[in-house]
Amino acid sequence: MNHLRTCLLNAALALLLGALAMPAVAEPRTPLPNIVKGKGDQCVEPTDVMRRDHMEFLKHQRDGTVHQGIRTKQHSLKGCIECHAVKDDGGEYVPVNAPGQFCNSCHGYAAVSMDCFQCHATTPGK
Amino acid sequence: MSDRSRQPDQERRNFLGTAAAATAALAVAPGLTLFNVAGAKPEDQAVTSENRWGMLVDANKCADGCRACVEACHEENGISSRGRPTTDPQWIRTVTLRDRATGRETRMPVMCQHCEHPPCVDVCPTGASFRRADGIVLVDRHICIGCRYCMMACPYKARSLVHEALDDQVAHNPRGKGCVESCNFCVHRLDEGNPNPACVEACDKDGHKALLFGDMSDPNSELSTALASVATRQIREDLALNTGVRYQGI
Ligand code: SF4
Ligand code: SF4
Numbered sequence: 001m002n003h004l005r006t007c008l009l010n011a012a013l014a015l016l017l018g019a020l021a022m023p024a025v026a027e028p029r030t031p032l033p034n035i036v037k038g039k040g041d042q043c044v045e046p047t048d049v050m051r052r053d054h055m056e057f058l059k060h061q062r063d064g065t066v067h068q069g070i071r072t073k074q075h076s077l078k079g080c081i082e083c084h085a086v087k088d089d090g091g092e093y094v095p096v097n098a099p100g101q102f103c104n105s106c107h108g109y110a111a112v113s114m115d116c117f118q119c120h121a122t123t124p125g126k
Numbered sequence: 127m128s129d130r131s132r133q134p135d136q137e138r139r140n141f142l143g144t145a146a147a148a149t150a151a152l153a154v155a156p157g158l159t160l161f162n163v164a165g166a167k168p169e170d171q172a173v174t175s176e177n178r179w180g181m182l183v184d185a186n187k188c189a190d191g192c193r194a195c196v197e198a199c200h201e202e203n204g205i206s207s208r209g210r211p212t213t214d215p216q217w218i219r220t221v222t223l224r225d226r227a228t229g230r231e232t233r234m235p236v237m238c239q240h241c242e243h244p245p246c247v248d249v250c251p252t253g254a255s256f257r258r259a260d261g262i263v264l265v266d267r268h269i270c271i272g273c274r275y276c277m278m279a280c281p282y283k284a285r286s287l288v289h290e291a292l293d294d295q296v297a298h299n300p301r302g303k304g305c306v307e308s309c310n311f312c313v314h315r316l317d318e319g320n321p322n323p324a325c326v327e328a329c330d331k332d333g334h335k336a337l338l339f340g341d342m343s344d345p346n347s348e349l350s351t352a353l354a355s356v357a358t359r360q361i362r363e364d365l366a367l368n369t370g371v372r373y374q375g376i
Contacts, residue, residue: 066268067256067266070172080183119305
């Protein structure tokens with residue numbers, strides 16, 4: 001009985017791995033995030049660092065700004081929005097959390113909701 | 127963390143920051159020195175208790191029917207009305223006092239008094255309501271749970287809860303549903319080295335000059351000089367909160 005279960009599990013695992021390996025050659029089954037490019041040549045940190053740690057930078061910055069009045073630009077959410085918000089055909093800024101826009105593109109893909117924009121402006125300020 | 131030398135964009139950002147500061151100074155009309163940019167705090171430095179920001183309101187100069195300060199504040203900070211006076215947030219309001227015996231009326235704006243011993247901070251269960259080192263009392267909306275204890279504790283009715291979801295915030299003043307807020311002495315301006323809140327600017331512009339903002343711990347500031355020479359009062363001074371907003375002519 002135990003042996004049978006191990007066999008079945010192995011088979012299932014093999015199938016699963018095969019399925020996972022496939023998309024490397026074929027079209028991905030899910031649409032990948034389409035990341036809107038920011039202004040300038042490079043982000044404030046290397047891309048891989050930003051991908052993993054942007055929330056830590058933002059959280060650290062927010063405490064410094066709110067409690068101590070530290071207003072450096074490098075890790076400020078305002079700075080992110082100024083660089084990454086794009087304009088539509090009419091020349092109006094599109095909110096960064098709108099579908100397909102910079103923030104939403106990855107967060108929608110990863111199904112991680114953001115609370116930032118319940119309070120923060122979604123387009124560059126005046 | 128990362129290799130800073132691999133970030134050419136940083137230079138551009140520093141330049142933009144400097145350019146922004148320069149523009150702020152230039153925006154002031156020639157012949158009118160409103161603030162000293164050289165005295166501005168570097169943006170990477172924390173505020174300290176070397177400053178204590180405060181305001182003097184001269185009730186004698188507050189003009190009947192004028193709402194310049196209220197409108198300027200709400201415009202500056204993106205406080206929009208939903209046409210529901212009982213729940214619309216207000217950061218500053220005008221109050222009229224009437225002496226029953228003589229009928230004399232006194233008018234003045236009232237906003238957060240930026241108490242040295244703020245009851246709103248004492249009662250806050252989360253630590254969201256706090257006093258910054260330079261005397262400005264703020265709500266950290268990342269921590270506020272909207273319980274409204276601070277609103278009940280404030281003797282000046284200075285705070286409001288945001289009751290409705292918003293989508294018209296200004297970039298320099300993030301705010302949202304379920305958090306309490308109040309006057310912050312235009313902290314975003316102050317941190318940029320512009321000690322001239324929107325209400326003061328508006329009152330000056332209309333020629334009333336009823337509001338004077340400044341540093342109470344600098345004995346040479348215009349505010350300290352005024353406080354040392356005229357009779358001023360704190361509202362509810364019996365509570366000994368040592369308010370940052372003082373009144374003349376009440
Ligand atoms: S006036 Fe009210 S809100 Fe402002 S510091 Fe004092 S108790 Fe807090
Ligand atoms: S409403 Fe927010 S700031 Fe006020 S007491 Fe409650 S948690 Fe603190």
